[in-house]
Amino acid sequence: MAELLRLTVSDDVRTLAPPAPVLDPATAAVLDRAVADARAQAYAEGEAAGRRAAAAAATQVAGRLEALLQETLAQRDAARTADLALAAELASEVLAATPPTPALDLLDRAREAAALLDDDPLEVRLHPDDHAALAGAPLDARLRLSADPAVARGDARLVGTWGGAEVTRAALLQAVTALRVESGL
Numbered sequence: 001m002a003e004l005l006r007l008t009v010s011d012d013v014r015t016l017a018p019p020a021p022v023l024d025p026a027t028a029a030v031l032d033r034a035v036a037d038a039r040a041q042a043y044a045e046g047e048a049a050g051r052r053a054a055a056a057a058a059t060q061v062a063g064r065l066e067a068l069l070q071e072t073l074a075q076r077d078a079a080r081t082a083d084l085a086l087a088a089e090l091a092s093e094v095l096a097a098t099p100p101t102p103a104l105d106l107l108d109r110a111r112e113a114a115a116l117l118d119d120d121p122l123e124v125r126l127h128p129d130d131h132a133a134l135a136g137a138p139l140d141a142r143l144r145l146s147a148d149p150a151v152a153r154g155d156a157r158l159v160g161t162w163g164g165a166e167v168t169r170a171a172l173l174q175a176v177t178a179l180r181v182e183s184g185l
Contacts, residue, residue: 088177095169101154103133109167110156114143119160127153 023031101109103126110124121141125148126134134145151157155168 084177084180087180088173091173091176092170095173103130104137106130106154106156106167107134107137107139110143110158111140113156113158113165113167114140117158117160117163117165119162119164121160122164123159125151125157125159127151127155129153130156 106126107124114122114124121144123144123146125146128147128149130153131145131147139145148157152168155166155170158165158167
């Protein structure tokens with residue numbers, strides 16, 4: 001049988017030491033294998049628990065980031081909407097303070113708009129002052145000028161059988177604002 005306790009005596013110190021284990025090779029191999037299996041199982045369980053904890057933490061962080069992103073996007077959209085409203089208000093005030101487009105320039109703009117419309121003839125409604133200023137101007141055969149007091153000076157409305165166009169400062173402002181909203185600027 002193996003030695004249980006051994007006493008080593010030296011001249012000045014007395015110590016008790018555990019005996020050196022004495023295992024036969026088969027038992028030592030079984031014991032080593034059991035220790036290795038226990039160590040591997042503990043490592044695998046620890047790794048799986050760590051992965052679960054890391055996945056839960058990552059999911060929590062991703063949720064927080066998503067909430068922050070949505071909040072940031074909402075703030076950006078609110079700021080953009082406020083900026084566009086302010087810009088539209090300022091542009092409206094600037095347009096209201098600027099003099100109207102001269103009649104001949106207005107006629108050129110009406111011709112450009114008419115070129116985009118597939119309609120013949122087109123009635124070009126103008127403010128009476130603009131209509132009077134264009135009395136002797138050369139016209140395209142498909143354009144018919146008419147005075148309309150409802151149209152502001154410097155603006156024109158093209159009306160055809162199938163469609164029309166607003167050649168007004170307000171329509172220009174609306175188009176620019178819509179373009180900025182669509183493009184996300």
